[in-house]
Amino acid sequence: MFFYIGGPYAIDTKPTLWNSLVNAVIYVGAHWVLTSDVWNHTLLDRYSSGHYMWNELILKSELFLLSNDYHTRPPFPLLPNVIPVLGVTVRPVKPLPDDFEKLFTRSRDHGIILVTFGSMASHVPEPVVVKFLDAFSRLEQTVIARLSVAEGVAVPENVHVFRWLPQNDILGDRRTRLFITHCGINGLYEAIYHGVPMLGFPLFAEQPANCEQVRRRGFGLRMNVHSFTSAELFANIQQLLGNDTYRDTVKRGSATLRDEPLFGPNKAAHWIEHVIKYGSAHLRSPVMDLPLYRFLMLDVLAVLIISMFVVVIVACTFTRVVTRTVWRKLTRQPSQKKLQ
Numbered sequence: 608m609f610f611y612i613g614g615p616y617a618i619d620t621k622p623t624l625w626n627s628l629v630n631a632v633i634y635v636g637a638h639w640v641l642t643s644d645v646w647n648h649t650l651l652d653r654y655s656s657g658h659y660m661w662n663e664l665i666l667k668s669e670l671f672l673l674s675n676d677y678h679t680r681p682p683f684p685l686l687p688n689v690i691p692v693l694g695v696t697v698r699p700v701k702p703l704p705d706d707f708e709k710l711f712t713r714s715r716d717h718g719i720i721l722v723t724f725g726s727m728a729s730h731v732p733e734p735v736v737v738k739f740l741d742a743f744s745r746l747e748q749t750v751i752a753r754l755s756v757a758e759g760v761a762v763p764e765n766v767h768v769f770r771w772l773p774q775n776d777i778l779g780d781r782r783t784r785l786f787i788t789h790c791g792i793n794g795l796y797e798a799i800y801h802g803v804p805m806l807g808f809p810l811f812a813e814q815p816a817n818c819e820q821v822r823r824r825g826f827g828l829r830m831n832v833h834s835f836t837s838a839e840l841f842a843n844i845q846q847l848l849g850n851d852t853y854r855d856t857v858k859r860g861s862a863t864l865r866d867e868p869l870f871g872p873n874k875a876a877h878w879i880e881h882v883i884k885y886g887s888a889h890l891r892s893p894v895m896d897l898p899l900y901r902f903l904m905l906d907v908l909a910v911l912i913i914s915m916f917v918v919v920i921v922a923c924t925f926t927r928v929v930t931r932t933v934w935r936k937l938t939r940q941p942s943q944k945k946l947q
Contacts, residue, residue: 635899666895666896669882669887669890670878670890671688672690672875673685674792675693675792675796676691676693678693678796678860678863679799679820680816686890687889687892688882690875690878692872692874692875692878693796693864694793694797694800694864694871695793695871695872696775696793696796696797696871697800697871700776700779700780702776703776703777707773707777710767711780711782714748714782715782717749718748718783718784718785719749719750719751719782719784720743720748720750720783720785720787721752721772721774721777721778721787721803722739722751722752722754723752723788723794724788724808724810725789725791730755731755733757733760735832736755736757736760737760738835738836739840740756740760740761740763740766741837742840742841743763743766746841746844747765748785748848749767750765750766751767751777752766752767752768753769753771753772756768774797775797775801778797778800778801779801783801783803785803785804785844786798786803786804786805787805787808788807789808789809790807790808790821791814791817795817795821798826799864800864801861802857802860802861803857804826804847804854804857805827805857806830806843806844806847807821807822807827807828808831808832808835809832810832824856824860825853825857826856826860828846828847830843
């Protein structure tokens, strides 16, 4: 059995006490969800050989394919059967469809800005769209966007709205200068792979953490979709387009990513075939069979705490006995001298 998972999730990746507490709560909460009945069991009942809980099925898995690694997260330890598979949607760049190619040709002097918030956020509230369009209307660049524009909302001449976009091919074109994105993991790796700076508007789930890493690594900037203004958006776009540091930094990230010996679907296929051929006994850690309290070493901690209490109690008892004995001897000697 194989599982494709999103990877470690954290609100923030700085090693502070607060973030460590948040990460611990998220981990324990995820474990509780997996062991409870809140998950839909339709797929389990239909495709599994027996009735398993999700956590039981996951623990029986031989290989885990992880969707991110140190390119978008701080380095973290992994077991041998947890394999980072990066950029599963990155493909060799194909020629653009004719309607897109015409737009790119007309915009060769100033370049293209790509705007899309993924398949799960195809509808953007009208007030947000209006602020986007107002900022885009002041740009020299051509904006290609996947947005839902309500009737009656004026679309600037330099903005072209589509219901579908060849995202990977647009990002792979040298005329694309900026990617305005929700920082989903697939689009994030496509932008890094093709060396395109990003302006992030995270919406939910792991996207705030992804976007924060984009900002910290110098790949782009982050904005708040709930509170931004069109003036702030325009200023940040100008900063990203006018400062070569962002493009140089993401180009270096692209070179690092492209230097991987195996990448994307090829890496996934390699490890799946490896496990099919040789099994996973040499990769699977015994820690996967431990209950949560043992995995977190709570049993060891309990033994240490109890041992410390025992030592303290024994030491206090011994000290008390010795003190009483010495005190009795000291108080008895003067009375004996008086009797003599």
